[in-house]
Amino acid sequence: MRRRGTAHSEEFKGEIEKMNRQSYSFIHERDASPKLLLSEPSGYTAEVLILECKYLDNLLKYRFCSPSWQDIFFNWCRIRLALSNQRVDFCMMVEGKCTLPFYLWPQILLFGAQVVSWKNERRQELLFISSRAAWNVSKSIRGGVPICFPQFSNLGTLEQHGFARNRLWSVDKSPSPLPSPSTSTSTSTSTSTSTSGSTPSTIDLVLKSTDDDLKTWPHRFELRIRISLSAGKITWIPRVRNTDSRPFTFTFALRNYMPVSDISEVRVEGLETLDYFDHLLQGERCTEQADAITFDCELDRAYLSTPSKIAVIDHERKVTYELRKEAMCDAVVWNPWDKKAKALPDLGDADYKKMVCVDSAVIENPIALKPGEEWKGRQDLIYVSSSYFSGTLDPSKVLGYMGMK
Numbered sequence: 001m002r003r004r005g006t007a008h009s010e011e012f013k014g015e016i017e018k019m020n021r022q023s024y025s026f027i028h029e030r031d032a033s034p035k036l037l038l039s040e041p042s043g044y045t046a047e048v049l050i051l052e053c054k055y056l057d058n059l060l061k062y063r064f065c066s067p068s069w070q071d072i073f074f075n076w077c078r079i080r081l082a083l084s085n086q087r088v089d090f091c092m093m094v095e096g097k098c099t100l101p102f103y104l105w106p107q108i109l110l111f112g113a114q115v116v117s118w119k120n121e122r123r124q125e126l127l128f129i130s131s132r133a134a135w136n137v138s139k140s141i142r143g144g145v146p147i148c149f150p151q152f153s154n155l156g157t158l159e160q161h162g163f164a165r166n167r168l169w170s171v172d173k174s175p176s177p178l179p180s181p182s183t184s185t186s187t188s189t190s191t192s193t194s195t196s197g198s199t200p201s202t203i204d205l206v207l208k209s210t211d212d213d214l215k216t217w218p219h220r221f222e223l224r225i226r227i228s229l230s231a232g233k234i235t236w237i238p239r240v241r242n243t244d245s246r247p248f249t250f251t252f253a254l255r256n257y258m259p260v261s262d263i264s265e266v267r268v269e270g271l272e273t274l275d276y277f278d279h280l281l282q283g284e285r286c287t288e289q290a291d292a293i294t295f296d297c298e299l300d301r302a303y304l305s306t307p308s309k310i311a312v313i314d315h316e317r318k319v320t321y322e323l324r325k326e327a328m329c330d331a332v333v334w335n336p337w338d339k340k341a342k343a344l345p346d347l348g349d350a351d352y353k354k355m356v357c358v359d360s361a362v363i364e365n366p367i368a369l370k371p372g373e374e375w376k377g378r379q380d381l382i383y384v385s386s387s388y389f390s391g392t393l394d395p396s397k398v399l400g401y402m403g404m405k
């Protein structure tokens, strides 16, 4: 826990002044943790303990806890909206219920429902964030796990990767039950997992079509994402429901920006011998010849009909990310390399060396939903400290260790 220190006093001051104007107040007693008192016009008042604050560009980010974490989600959202009118951020609040320590809680932006921070027990960041991430504009952050919907990449007439990553989502306080796991597309409302008893380290976010969205994509939908956390694993369960009177189709991806020690030391395993669309060859269909994907130039490929488990092995850092997925049979591998990195304004020139994207996706066969139907996918991202050493990689051992063989 980091208490308010002198390094932050100016930042707090600026924010307190703004809060006063918005009729929120800030309490700080000498030798006590700083507290924020939220009072809404409706009369709701809550006291929040601030655990940590950091300043990122023009946005002050807090970690905090409260007796009522769900209420605070909502109040926090309103505060950020009122103060910046730009983006909203929060951490999963599970005080008193969650067995995980604070520093393991991921940070999720309501803007895009994007997870932007996820840490392991050694407090290492497990997601990549660009050194030039633009936190204060109305555009998806370069890093973390943005959600691509209803279009992946430029495979359609919509903005690149669809609009969902550039919209403000809501917390779904009473999420509808998950459909049966046996069907990936279902009209069933039967439950296998009770949402009323959803675990404290789970949050449901929802995006619904707006009148503006309907002008560019004329289909009414509800996109729900359940994000759950357990030690060493973070899970996304996306669901898309057709709430329109006509059928529609869509493509989808969870773009995983993973941090790596050096991109030239990385191997992606599980995609060998598969066909892929090469975006750098105008989508030409090719077949993977290598026994693992390695990187020495720009790569932008959508691998087709992939297995449910893929391993991203960082040889140097002795770390493996295991990607497990359901109902998302394609997988994208992307690294922009040097020229493209320079051309992307929100990516540092050398950042390409420190990241790789391996995404769970539905691209080749878009999902078709009739009115009332729902599609459900799932992605688990698992962090494994590998036990092998640089230069002595034995893929079969690693895959065996991960339960993949």
Ligand SMILES: O=P(O)(O)OC[C@H]1O[C@@H](O)[C@H](O)[C@@H](O)[C@@H]1O
Pocket: 153, 160, 161, 279, 300, 332, 334, 344
């Ligand atoms: O910059 P964005 O919109 O996040 O996309 C990053 C890259 O994503 C890839 O999937 C696309 O094929 C590239 O064309 C694109 O540059």
